[in-house]
Amino acid sequence: MIDSPILETRSLGKRFSIGIRFSAEGKRTVHAVDNVSLTVRRGETVGLVGESGCGKSTLARCLVRLYDISDGQLLFEGDDITSKSLSELRPLRRRLQMVFQDPSASLNPRRRVGDLVAEPLRIHGKLSSREITARVAELFDLVGLQPDHVMRYPHEFSGGQRQRVGIARAIALNPDLVVLDEPVSALDVSVQAQIVNLLADLQEKLNLTYIFIAHDLSVVRQVSTRIAVMYLGSIVEEGPAEEVFAAPAHPYSQALISAVPVVETTPNGMRKRIILTGDVPSPLNPPSGCRFHPRCPIAVERCRSERPELREYRPGRKVACHFPTT
Amino acid sequence: MILSVRDLKVSFRTNDGLVRAIDGVSFDLEESEILGVVGESGSGKTVSLLAVMGLITDPNAIIEGSIRYKDRELVGLPARELRRLRGNEIAMIFQDPMTALTPVYTIGWQIAEQIRAHRNISKAKAMERVEELLAEVNFPNPHEAMSRYPHQLSGGMRQRAVIAMALSCNPALLVADEPTTALDVTVQAGILDLVRKLRATHKSAVVFITHDMGVVSELADRVMVMYAGRVVERGTRTELFSDPRHPYTRALLGSIPPLTGEKPRRLPAIPGSPPSLLRLPQGCAFGPRCPVQYEPCVADKPDLRGGTHAAACYRVAQA
Ligand SMILES: Nc1ncnc2c1ncn2[C@@H]1O[C@H](COP(=O)(O)OP(=O)(O)OP(=O)(O)O)[C@@H](O)[C@H]1O
Ligand SMILES: Nc1ncnc2c1ncn2[C@@H]1O[C@H](COP(=O)(O)OP(=O)(O)O)[C@@H](O)[C@H]1O
Ligand code: SF4
Ligand code: SF4
Ligand SMILES: [Mg+2]
Ligand SMILES: [Mg+2]
Secondary structure: OOOOOOEEEEEEEEEEOOOOOOOOOEEEEEEEEEEEEEEEEOOOEEEOOOOOOOOOOHHHHHHHOOEEEEEEEEEOEEOOOOOOHHHHHHHHHHHHHHHHOOOOOOOOOOOOOHHHHHHHHHHHHHHHHHHHHHHHHHHHHHHHOOOHHHHOOOOHHOOOHHHHHHHHHHOOOOEEEEEOOOOOOOOOHHHHHHHHEEEEEHHHHHOOOEEEEEHHHHHHHHHEEEEEEEOOOOEEEEEEEEHHOOOOOOHHHHHHOOOOOOOOOOOOOOOOOOOOOOOOOOOOOOOOOOOOOOOOOOOHHOOOOOOOOEEEEOOOOOEEEOOOOO | EOOOOOEEEEEEEEOOEEEEEEEEEEEEEEEOOOEEEEEOOOOOOOHHHHHHHOOOOOEEEEEEEEEEEOOOOOOOHHHHHHHOOOOOEEEOOOOOOOOOOOOOOHHHHHHHHHHHOOOOHHHHHHHHHHHHHHHHHOOOOOHHHHOOOOHOOHHHHHHHHHHHHHHHOOOOOEEEOOOOOOOOHHHHHHHHHHHHHHHHOOOOEEEEEOOOOHHHHOOOOOOEEEEEOOOEEEEEEHHHOOOOOOOOHHHHHHHOOOOOOOOOOOOOOOOOOOOOOOOOOOOOOOOHOOOOOHHHHHHHHOEEEEHHHHHHHHHHHHH
């Protein structure tokens, strides 16, 4: 069943209430993720991109149920898991894993890395300690760490090696889906490529499905089969990665992709750049109509009042704009 | 010549031994020229700049070499003199704009104070100038922005406020240490535009530090690539990007995934990771990761050789 969805969201939303309880304004609500409908098929890598604060991490955390979901539904293999309790989720946890940006923050500095990788096996698995040792050795080999590294502490590793430990932990229980939130952003440029390649190898070997977040758009393009562009909590464009990068349909995606600095080998080969005026608006007080209209270079009156829906304008390509470039 | 740095060396005495953070860096900078400094974290970008600015205060630091700013030697200059230069002619922007801002005052007040510290003008006149400066760095509503506190601004707006502050003294030299690293690419594009404008309208010379090859290739006139405290390659932008010579520069450029065209199945990655400055190899520091290392590389460190386009590598010297 190559094409069956492994994960699906239907109009998923996440609200946070913030603010001072006794203030005149009372509680205020941030709509961090708003009306997201996304289908993830087995074996693919969906890349999430968008400016800081647009809701990528919040969506990622909803997808693995690290956050409770405020609106809509979350389905895993067709099964509605939106409001399953922690104990009902337990068998699923193993199959849904997450890797975070800062490898050192997520690893206990006082534990040996061999222990850290064994931990999920102890908690979830039914393995004997001999089997656990063997599995840890196997995992170290898979992620490219030396067998004698098991006795080391996290601080004795470089950033890239620590991220390998984080990945070994995430794949320890043979998950089906791994959500990677900025897994290479904290790494040196020369080490990023190693981890990107490792993730690709593991995906092939272990038949993994990835949801991949990074602010480096060329890294996202490299690893993703499909990408979803987010703006202020919602998806504004979705489609095959290479197609969207080559011909973005939404004015925001166009600006975002054109802003990526690339190495030009010819002196006059500068690409045309769309510089957006204004800053990302606050999700506390989102603009009316199309959320992007205050910064959109082609906005017209209609955009101020009427919010465009995400619609499939061509098989596989979706856009939320009244006037997409198609 | 605005700035001329010769054989700059910075080491730190630590409990684990001597950290050779900068080991013989030399470069020149002309008026209205943008020098891009690229390198990975720990390669010595920040330390070399802090040394140039006289901002290394660590008592365990050992600084050697010569730093000439407009024919004045800065190494050994009294702290008070350096401080005057920094406010008047040399401006700095850092990755975190809050290093230059105080949370308790409005940005209008802070920029006005900066102006008044160096020029004898009335408060009202200074405020007028602040409004002009904020307009120059593209605040949509400069008058309103003056009364905002730093925490009421986004990261990109804060960085623009710091640039406005830097502009207020008409700097001959602007030193920028990863000023866009924490920002979105959309916001970064605007800041890079501002730096170009600053060079064009104020004739400022700029040293721009980044780890992003794309950023230097779009901004810099000349580029210096650093690895483990040394310059491994330098040249004009065209020389460096159309004819990279040092194996490290080549490998680094090769490991960046393309934004257009065909995707490689695997990225050409560089094995290993940057060396610890406490245990540098005796020979070329890139040797353990270098695909073309051979005998001469192990014995001694290669010197930077060549004209405007120079590389520190035995293989390149041979060719
Ligand atoms: N626990 C929380 N309480 C209140 N607001 C929150 C909370 N977590 C996130 N938000 C808000 O929700 C929005 C989305 O945040 P999120 O962290 O998902 O963004 P992101 O796209 O991951 O950004 P970045 O690229 O900076 O990591 C932001 O406006 C953020 O301030
Ligand atoms: N005060 C200090 N004491 C000891 N080592 C230091 C000190 N400051 C910087 N270093 C070391 O100097 C090296 C270069 O650092 P830095 O210039 O900050 O690198 P970059 O800016 O290129 O990331 C690093 O290895 C760093 O750990
Ligand atoms: S709907 Fe209007 S404002 Fe929104 S992106 Fe499209 S053209 Fe721009
Ligand atoms: S000097 Fe030798 S080890 Fe160093 S970069 Fe050149 S070939 Fe490689
Ligand atoms: Mg995030
Ligand atoms: Mg630095």
